[in-house]
Amino acid sequence: MYSLWDxxxxxxxxxxxxxxxxxxxxxxxPVQQLPTNHLVDGLVAIGS
Structure with a gap:
């Protein structure tokens, strides 16, 4: 598993x-130009 925020x-x-x-x-x-537009799909939150 990979930690993603909480x-x-x-x-x-x-x-x-x-x-x-x-x-x-x-x-x-390049430095300071990492991708910032991410699509998060299939996220499961347990206990929310």
Missing amino acids: CFNLWANIGNEKDRLGDYSLSEY
């Missing part, structure tokens, strides 16, 4: 970067 994203792909299609490593982004 819950967990059970569908997060935190495996090897080479196996994640369309994903980039942190070093491939």
